[in-house]
Amino acid sequence: MTLRFALLAALHEEPATGYDLNRRFRDRLGHVWNASHQQIYRELARMLDEALVAVQPVPQADRPDRKVYRVTQGGKRALQAWLTEGHPRPAIRDPFLVKLFAGELLNDADLERDLAELEAHYRERLRTYRSLERRWFPDERNLSRHYRLQYMALRRGILTAESWLQWAAEMRERMLLSARGASKGNG
Amino acid sequence: MTLRFALLAALHEEPATGYDLNRRFRDRLGHVWNASHQQIYRELARMLDEALVAVQPVPQADRPDRKVYRVTQGGKRALQAWLTEGHPRPAIRDPFLVKLFAGELLNDADLERDLAELEAHYRERLRTYRSLERRWFPDERNLSRHYRLQYMALRRGILTAESWLQWAAEMRERMLLSARGASKGNG
DNA sequence: GACGGATATGCAACCCGATGCATAAGAGAT
DNA sequence: ATCTCTTATGCATCGGGTTGCATATCCGTC
Known part of the structure; x- marks a missing residue:
């Protein structure tokens, strides 16, 4: 609804x-x-x-x-x-996270590809949000309540994207460093 | 699927x-x-x-x-x-964010209530995640790849909850400070 | 004695979101 | 000439998620 x-x-x-x-x-x-x-x-x-x-x-x-x-x-x-009315928080349903539970069936190459796509996605989102920010909320201090509310919705988008990019960095650090180290000595 | x-x-x-x-x-x-x-x-x-x-x-x-x-x-x-296979990122559908676009129809009392519920929700999530962390991944440095992947899924949950709590704090700062200041001088 | 909770399985109906397709015409590109 | 994009509206179908309900028994509580 x-x-x-x-x-x-x-x-x-x-x-x-x-x-x-x-x-x-x-x-x-x-x-x-x-x-x-x-x-x-x-x-x-x-x-x-x-x-x-x-x-x-x-x-x-x-x-x-x-x-x-x-x-x-x-x-x-x-x-x-x-x-x-109050509303329950939306349920989490993320195919990418589901993949992490496939264990050894998920190989590093597929993981790397998905991770790169994810990073590209959220970097693009960030660019879009930053441009919306400049366009609609140039003077953050002087916003009416009406626009401050909308600005906070945009802030939520920005924080979400940043949080995913941070997570992606953690993934590279903890899951893919060994893969890089294992490649033919060019690391 | x-x-x-x-x-x-x-x-x-x-x-x-x-x-x-x-x-x-x-x-x-x-x-x-x-x-x-x-x-x-x-x-x-x-x-x-x-x-x-x-x-x-x-x-x-x-x-x-x-x-x-x-x-x-x-x-x-x-x-x-x-x-x-690659998969598109899940669409965002969050009733709480929709409310922010109702402008003056959304009063501070309702906003405060929803925000308190949201904070309670993610604080509870964080508690759950921290306890899962202690129970299943006590020694972060010595995890097999299998469990490291699952640990990263849990990390995602933690980052999401933290990110929402950060946003909630921003909301209080930017949307509800005036409301607090307007209450009967007990702040 | 009644009630709720855990164990353990499942059917049926409904609604929302996704996808494919359709109509109709102007503008610009190749 | 044909293709694609934009404007502007909509129908039909399908699949997944939600909700309500059903069955059957044991256990602890009030």
């Missing part, structure tokens, strides 16, 4: 079309929630059924009409109610 | 019943993968169909028979093939 409230929060900040929401999720909310456009359109349709959002069609020349959604009173109340 | 390979890895280390596996996941693998017993039994049945595991019934007095599963040759090959 969380996608629903992510959409309500986004629309509460500013009315938008499904397409806009998809871009917002992809470009600025990837560290908070992931959703495909199919999922977004489906959920918007359901929320429309339940009158949590209202829609304003905007005709366009030679393109499908834009359907601009905004939050209704009922939607706002639903969102507020959800905010007062 | 990852549950399947998590089960294969666990059974490859040591044959077990669905019940045993459930306890292993709950007690020792929570930082790697989560699964309910229903899910485990269902997946074991499927894997039996596909001959990835074999079963040895063990009659018991006055209780349902234990069904001890072990990995077959085919199962081992399937696991090895999976280990050579």
Whole structure:
């Protein structure tokens, strides 16, 4: 059900079309929630059924009409109610960590490859987050509460990426040093 | 499909019943993968169909028979093939972070409550991880590769918990200081 | 005597997320 | 001319995870 409230929060900040929401999720909310456009359109349709959002069609020349959604009173109340609820922490399900339990079946080459991919992934994430930081929160000290909250979500993304990179370094140190030492004397 | 390979890895280390596996996941693998017993039994049945595991019934007095599963040759090959594959990093879906985008609809009281719950959660996790560390990896320097890999999975759990606690501290500093200062002068 | 917890297994239904496919047209590249 | 990208919307299907419920017995507690 969380996608629903992510959409309500986004629309509460500013009315938008499904397409806009998809871009917002992809470009600025990837560290908070992931959703495909199919999922977004489906959920918007359901929320429309339940009158949590209202829609304003905007005709366009030679393109499908834009359907601009905004939050209704009922939607706002639903969102507020959800905010007062507690939620269990999301379950951990990470294929990479599962591999570590395969013991000797997991060879150093595969481990090295996965580790390199992981590092590349989080380095790229860090670059993205740093650029979001510069673009949206240039003056950290003078943020309104509204933007300080969003900044903290971004901070969470940064800390996650840094934490994984630290772990990857530990992995190299403790799991792959011997492999390097065992290669033909060029270490 | 990852549950399947998590089960294969666990059974490859040591044959077990669905019940045993459930306890292993709950007690020792929570930082790697989560699964309910229903899910485990269902997946074991499927894997039996596909001959990835074999079963040895063990009659018991006055209780349902234990069904001890072990990995077959085919199962081992399937696991090895999976280990050579790359996997995208799991998507981020965290209701707590979504709340941060509700702006002024999220009041300090709710935020404080959620933050306290989050801190309690990860402090408890840390305690669990520290105790696993003492119990299974007392002598870090003398671990076989097999156990060093598992130790690194545990390290990942520890780093994640620490990273969240650090973030929670930042949240208190940047979001809730004013709230504390606004309380009746007992700070 | 009733109730909850541990042992040990499993079915059935539901919902959400992932994936594939579809429609429709303009813009720019090769 | 064809390909790919962008804008803009959506349906259909499948699979995995969640929840509820069921069976059967022993043990300790209230």
